[in-house]
Amino acid sequence: MKLQSALNFSHTLLKEIVQPGDTVIDATAGKGNDTLFLAQLVGKKGHVYGFDIQAKAVELTQQLIDNNNVRKQTTVINDGHENVTKYVTEPITAAIFNLGYLPAGDHSIVTKPTTTLESVQSIMQQLKKNGVIILVVYYGHPGGEKEKERILQFAQSLDQHVYNVLQYQFINQIHEPPILLALQKR
Numbered sequence: 001m002k003l004q005s006a007l008n009f010s011h012t013l014l015k016e017i018v019q020p021g022d023t024v025i026d027a028t029a030g031k032g033n034d035t036l037f038l039a040q041l042v043g044k045k046g047h048v049y050g051f052d053i054q055a056k057a058v059e060l061t062q063q064l065i066d067n068n069n070v071r072k073q074t075t076v077i078n079d080g081h082e083n084v085t086k087y088v089t090e091p092i093t094a095a096i097f098n099l100g101y102l103p104a105g106d107h108s109i110v111t112k113p114t115t116t117l118e119s120v121q122s123i124m125q126q127l128k129k130n131g132v133i134i135l136v137v138y139y140g141h142p143g144g145e146k147e148k149e150r151i152l153q154f155a156q157s158l159d160q161h162v163y164n165v166l167q168y169q170f171i172n173q174i175h176e177p178p179i180l181l182a183l184q185k186r
């Protein structure tokens with residue numbers, strides 16, 4: 001067994017938590033990898049809402065969804081995840097955020113601390129018991145360090161009676177290894 005990267009570990013956690021029929025969110029769809037993974041976990045009776053502010057990302061995600069026959073349980077939305085409550089009103093089992101920029105895209109389009117936290121807090125209002133919000137925090141780009149600090153500060157401030165908060169990261173790697181944060185509602 002090998003220790004998993006933050007990204008792989010995010011999928012391990014989602015696989016444990018998400019069940020067929022659940023409603024889940026991919027807050028940063030990008031190329032659609034997480035949207036597809038979640039669509040396969042929730043099955044035809046569940047639903048995944050994928051958000052991205054870039055039309056190109058929405059197009060790539062929709063293509064991946066269509067090519068894998070999971071269209072029925074997937075809605076891809078070209079809007080900021082801070083507007084999540086406009087689109088999702090039912091209880092949520094899990095949400096994933098991959099922060100930073102789309103590697104194959106425009107590196108100047110990045111997630112921002114204020115909108116990220118706005119979205120996390122909205123999702124928390126709809127999160128089911130034992131539901132989880134996962135953030136994979138990349139912070140090597142301009143503005144990334146500030147976003148990381150704001151999110152860590154927020155996560156550390158959550159009442160331990162209400163949320164279990166996990167931080168997972170390789171601590172002996174150069175080049176800012178991503179941090180995984182998991183907030184689980186108790």
Ligand SMILES: C[S@@+](CC[C@H](N)C(=O)[O-])C[C@H]1O[C@@H](n2cnc3c(N)ncnc32)[C@H](O)[C@@H]1O
Nearest residue numbers: 028029030031033052053080081098101102111
């Ligand atoms: C690290 S990438 C996501 C990678 C994706 N999970 C994948 O598997 O390809 C971050 C994405 O967040 C998007 N983004 C930035 N700000 C956003 C916002 N406010 N709401 C939704 N998406 C946003 C960017 O356009 C970018 O595609």
